[in-house]
Amino acid sequence: MDVLEAIKKRRSVRAFKDQKIDDDILFNVLESALWAPSAGNVQDKEFVIVKDKEKIRKFADACYEQVWVAKAPVIIVLLSKINLLRMKFGDRAELYASLSAGMAIQNMLLSLTAYGLQGTHVGLYDEEEVKRILKIPEDKKVYSVIALGYPREETIVPKRIDLKSITFFDKYGEKWVKQVPKKTY
Numbered sequence: 001m002d003v004l005e006a007i008k009k010r011r012s013v014r015a016f017k018d019q020k021i022d023d024d025i026l027f028n029v030l031e032s033a034l035w036a037p038s039a040g041n042v043q044d045k046e047f048v049i050v051k052d053k054e055k056i057r058k059f060a061d062a063c064y065e066q067v068w069v070a071k072a073p074v075i076i077v078l079l080s081k082i083n084l085l086r087m088k089f090g091d092r093a094e095l096y097a098s099l100s101a102g103m104a105i106q107n108m109l110l111s112l113t114a115y116g117l118q119g120t121h122v123g124l125y126d127e128e129e130v131k132r133i134l135k136i137p138e139d140k141k142v143y144s145v146i147a148l149g150y151p152r153e154e155t156i157v158p159k160r161i162d163l164k165s166i167t168f169f170d171k172y173g174e175k176w177v178k179q180v181p182k183k184t185y
């Protein structure tokens, strides 16, 4: 599967098959995060892979009662050693950590798609609770809880707004008059 195909096939899936995921696949998915851009190439990220069913069940509560999370076979938690970014970038550390995390998350979601898996980036979680469940040190910051697995069924494709309505040309507010190509990727 090429990247453009994976971009469109990726979906936030919230119902998974009870099917094990090969560790080699998980390794490759994490490696794709490592190859994402990172500010100053600081590579501030760390990962916790969670397979323990009891811990995953606790995640559903930590994600403010998102009950579907409890049924995910694997959860990846993405952390930032944000202090490294603070030392190098001062006030911009938070922004840079978020941006780097976002890029890493998308790489992982696309890699999962390529392997026939799907994952949802869960942004709504109680950080203290996540840290408590996984014994994450205080100086680390949690940027993502990705619940993943083999999708149980086809999911609805959430609509996107018209690209031309949010794109301007040369000046903000100036419409881009590009014709929509016959075939988009």
Ligand SMILES: Cc1cc2nc3c(=O)[nH]c(=O)nc-3n(C[C@H](O)[C@H](O)[C@H](O)COP(=O)(O)O)c2cc1C
Pocket: 010, 011, 012, 013, 014, 066, 120, 121, 122, 123, 124, 125, 158
């Ligand atoms: C910052 C962010 C936070 C999100 N938080 C949640 C969440 O807490 N729970 C959830 O089920 N989906 C969450 N999502 C996934 C979105 O709901 C999903 O991307 C959106 O509905 C579009 O669907 P798609 O990803 O299948 O294209 C989040 C996505 C982003 C980017």
